[in-house]
Amino acid sequence: MLREIIARLKQGHRTMAYPKEPVQLPERFRGYPEFPARVERADGEACAAACPHGAITCDGGIALDTGLCLFCPECTAGEYVRFTTDHRLAATRREHLLVRSGGEHQLARPLEPRLRSLLGRSLKFREVSAGGCNACEADTNVLSTIGWDLGRFGIQFVASPRHADGLWVTGPVTENMREALLMTWEAIPGPKIVVACGACAIGGGPFAGSPEARDGVDGILPVDLYIPGCPPHPAAILDGLLRLVGKIEGE
Amino acid sequence: MNDIFRTLHNGSAIPFDEVPRLEVTAFLQAIIDATDRGWRVSSYFGIPTESGATLCCVLSSKADGLIGMAAADVAGSFPSIARLVPQLQLFEREIAEQCGIPAEEHPWFKPVRFHHSFVPGRDAWGRNPGDPILPGVMEFYRVEGEEVHEVAVGPEHAGIIEPGHFRFQCHGEEVFHLEISLGYQHRGIEQGLVGGPDPRTPFRMETIAGDTTIGHMHAHCMAMEALSGTRVPARAEALRGIALELERLANHTGDLGAIAGDVGYLPTASFCGRIRGDFLNMTAVLCGSRFGRGLVRPGGVLFDLGEAERDDLLARLDAARADLENAVELLWSTPSVMSRLENTGAVSADTARELGLVGPAARACGLNRDVRHDYPYGIFRMAQIPVITTHHGDVCARTTVRWLEAGKSLDFIRDQLRQLPGGGCRNEPGPLQGNRVAVAMTEGWRGEICHVAITDDAGRFLRYKVTDPSFHNWAGLAMALRGEQISDFPLCNKSFNLSYCGFDL
Numbered sequence: 236m237l238r239e240i241i242a243r244l245k246q247g248h249r250t251m252a253y254p255k256e257p258v259q260l261p262e263r264f265r266g267y268p269e270f271p272a273r274v275e276r277a278d279g280e281a282c283a284a285a286c287p288h289g290a291i292t293c294d295g296g297i298a299l300d301t302g303l304c305l306f307c308p309e310c311t312a313g314e315y316v317r318f319t320t321d322h323r324l325a326a327t328r329r330e331h332l333l334v335r336s337g338g339e340h341q342l343a344r345p346l347e348p349r350l351r352s353l354l355g356r357s358l359k360f361r362e363v364s365a366g367g368c369n370a371c372e373a374d375t376n377v378l379s380t381i382g383w384d385l386g387r388f389g390i391q392f393v394a395s396p397r398h399a400d401g402l403w404v405t406g407p408v409t410e411n412m413r414e415a416l417l418m419t420w421e422a423i424p425g426p427k428i429v430v431a432c433g434a435c436a437i438g439g440g441p442f443a444g445s446p447e448a449r450d451g452v453d454g455i456l457p458v459d460l461y462i463p464g465c466p467p468h469p470a471a472i473l474d475g476l477l478r479l480v481g482k483i484e485g486e
Numbered sequence: 487m488n489d490i491f492r493t494l495h496n497g498s499a500i501p502f503d504e505v506p507r508l509e510v511t512a513f514l515q516a517i518i519d520a521t522d523r524g525w526r527v528s529s530y531f532g533i534p535t536e537s538g539a540t541l542c543c544v545l546s547s548k549a550d551g552l553i554g555m556a557a558a559d560v561a562g563s564f565p566s567i568a569r570l571v572p573q574l575q576l577f578e579r580e581i582a583e584q585c586g587i588p589a590e591e592h593p594w595f596k597p598v599r600f601h602h603s604f605v606p607g608r609d610a611w612g613r614n615p616g617d618p619i620l621p622g623v624m625e626f627y628r629v630e631g632e633e634v635h636e637v638a639v640g641p642e643h644a645g646i647i648e649p650g651h652f653r654f655q656c657h658g659e660e661v662f663h664l665e666i667s668l669g670y671q672h673r674g675i676e677q678g679l680v681g682g683p684d685p686r687t688p689f690r691m692e693t694i695a696g697d698t699t700i701g702h703m704h705a706h707c708m709a710m711e712a713l714s715g716t717r718v719p720a721r722a723e724a725l726r727g728i729a730l731e732l733e734r735l736a737n738h739t740g741d742l743g744a745i746a747g748d749v750g751y752l753p754t755a756s757f758c759g760r761i762r763g764d765f766l767n768m769t770a771v772l773c774g775s776r777f778g779r780g781l782v783r784p785g786g787v788l789f790d791l792g793e794a795e796r797d798d799l800l801a802r803l804d805a806a807r808a809d810l811e812n813a814v815e816l817l818w819s820t821p822s823v824m825s826r827l828e829n830t831g832a833v834s835a836d837t838a839r840e841l842g843l844v845g846p847a848a849r850a851c852g853l854n855r856d857v858r859h860d861y862p863y864g865i866f867r868m869a870q871i872p873v874i875t876t877h878h879g880d881v882c883a884r885t886t887v888r889w890l891e892a893g894k895s896l897d898f899i900r901d902q903l904r905q906l907p908g909g910g911c912r913n914e915p916g917p918l919q920g921n922r923v924a925v926a927m928t929e930g931w932r933g934e935i936c937h938v939a940i941t942d943d944a945g946r947f948l949r950y951k952v953t954d955p956s957f958h959n960w961a962g963l964a965m966a967l968r969g970e971q972i973s974d975f976p977l978c979n980k981s982f983n984l985s986y987c988g989f990d991l
């Protein structure tokens with residue numbers, strides 16, 4: 236016992252101060268995009284054609300869909316797109332993931348008041364990996380470690396859908412997991428919410444177009460929170476969650 | 487070495503027509519003889535043809551440090567030799583499922599991933615081509631008799647974990663047999679690569695198994711570099727090695743914590759959960775992604791390491807080493823923990839050899855096999871990492887191997903950071919040469935990863951075969967459970983910590 240206590244003292248208190256203080260992100264982290272240069276139409280169209288994941292469109296100005304983007308270091312849009320270290324990527328509506336030059340940064344919005352009061356101070360998710368590569372899963376899991384300590388916000392991942400308020404989906408929804416996903420959704424008592432965590436769950440990610448998967452959750456279940464990234468940084472996930480439950484507001 | 491197989495070095499390419507095309511009986515006999523002599527089957531796959539398939543077998547000979555390859559054409563079906571060479575049983579089922587031809591007299595002939603074959607309308611089990619194929623729908627092995635009962639778990643499990651189905655045949659608490667049925671994560675990776683590579687290929691390679699981004703991507707790049715004749719700068723090789731060992735450290739640390747958690751020992755569980763993140767964050771210092779996404783690309787790496795980042799990494803490494811030692815030492819000095827780890831889920835060396843286990847699971851049984859050492863590639867041609875083995879093959883041995891390997895990885899990274907070679911970190915790769923085959927193996931944190939790429943006339947992939955270490959090792963977990971208490975399943979499972987998506991592809 237003494238040994239455990241000494242070890243505990245050596246390891247120290249490690250839960251981060253976020254959201255009271257800013258989160259530490261690596262300098263090379265690729266987060267919310269911006270458009271540093273003015274894009275002529277022809278260049279914008281070339282960018283759109285070059286992105287292998289179909290994340291860039293150009294009609295009346297260049298736009299980047301963070302739901303499809305894999306935040307590649309070798310981004311084919313070159314100098315026209317720059318990724319900042321802003322981790323606030325989550326959004327509550329699919330169209331809010333479309334970032335336009337000069338457009339407003341659409342942050343995730345709180346759940347409607349009736350649902351929030353029903354949930355009280357607790358929000359519980361049942362996670363289903365439907366073809367996830369274990370990266371989204373791992374960085375969701377990490378939120379429950381002592382560094383992030385998700386429990387302090389009343390948010391928890393639970394073992395049974397019957398105990399859950401929502402479904403947390405990772406992966407592009409493989410053919411072989413579709414039925415299990417739907418059964419889990421059915422088993423969650425309503426009202427219930429759905430989170431699409433990661434590029435695969437939003438739009439298929441690297442597996443978009445595969446005949447063995449479904450290009451994400453949209454069209455299968457109604458999604459309440461989208462968290463972009465391949466995989467999303469834990470800070471991006473937490474930002475989305477805390478905004479959803481109204482624990483972070485505004486900038 | 488043997489003159490039947492065409493031999494090649496890890497990470498090299500040869501003209502595909504130099505791979506001997508044998509008559510099928512001679513081909514199978516050669517595999518039986520080679521495995522009798524101690525060679526391992528690293529990969530065995532089919533290229534679908536109009537009438538059947540061209541079977542290709544990739545064996546590795548530790549004694550020679552070489553890879554051997556041979557092929558044979560079959561029509562309609564192919565003979566199974568799994569009874570003689572058990573490490574082939576899953577490969578043969580995979581060939582049957584992918585090429586749509588049955589493996590005759592296979593002792594355990596069931597689907598692997600539950601998908602339609604690569605050849606429309608052809609099915610090894612004679613299922614109607616128009617019907618959907620449902621995962622987990624097959625004959626499970628059953629033990630019958632009074633007091634015998636069956637426990638079925640999954641595809642979904644209690645935690646945030648990938649899906650898979652487990653069937654236990656039990657007598658009271660005792661497990662007679664565990665059957666594992668996967669395929670839920672199947673994303674069609676190999677089919678999707680035919681005709682490739684295309685600009686999306688690297689992203690699919692990095693997500694074959696997301697916790698093994700570097701391991702798989704490195705193997706893919708080696709195959710691409712061999713096919714295009716691209717030289718990789720020394721600095722890039724060192725940075726790839728650092729990233730690979732950081733990946734190993736993060737996962738081994740996570741596993742040490744998870745094993746502690748499964749025996750209810752929370753101090754190590756919670757400390758390691760956090761320290762794992764420290765290693766992931768070091769990978770993010772390298773390339774911005776905690777999983778190493780976007781770091782490794784054909785020809786080298788996309789990010790160089792500056793002085794400041796190097797010093798930052800060295801400091802982080804020291805701190806993490808101190809924390810990890812402190813956290814893990816607790817395990818060894820707590821008798822109640824040790825008594826749960828020792829003699830639980832043991833796999834014998836013979837079983838491990840017959841099943842062809844790889845990685846820490848094999849080394850825990852005393853099998854000295856490690857791609858970094860046996861078929862050196864990249865930085866490991868210059869800097870050796872000692873191979874760790876233990877004997878008992880139980881949960882404790884698998885835990886010990888992870889812990890000792892973590893120490894070696896820490897030493898390796900520190901040394902590499904201190905003596906990073908100068909020069910650039912990427913050469914632009916040229917086009918792929920046609921009609922060639924490349925074999926690339928790396929030692930991921932779970933063990934041997936094998937990528938085989940075969941190009942057509944135009945230099946496009948005719949076939950791309952991926953073998954994740956979990957493909958070899960799931961059978962090891964099933965064997966570890968025999969005669970154990972069913973309540974020890976989570977602990978045994980954690981001690982293997984195998985990949986579902988890496989297996990399912």
Ligand code: SF4
Pocket residue numbers: 285286287288289290291299303304305306307308309310311312
């Ligand atoms: S980062 Fe990648 S996915 Fe995103 S816009 Fe650029 S090329 Fe497309």
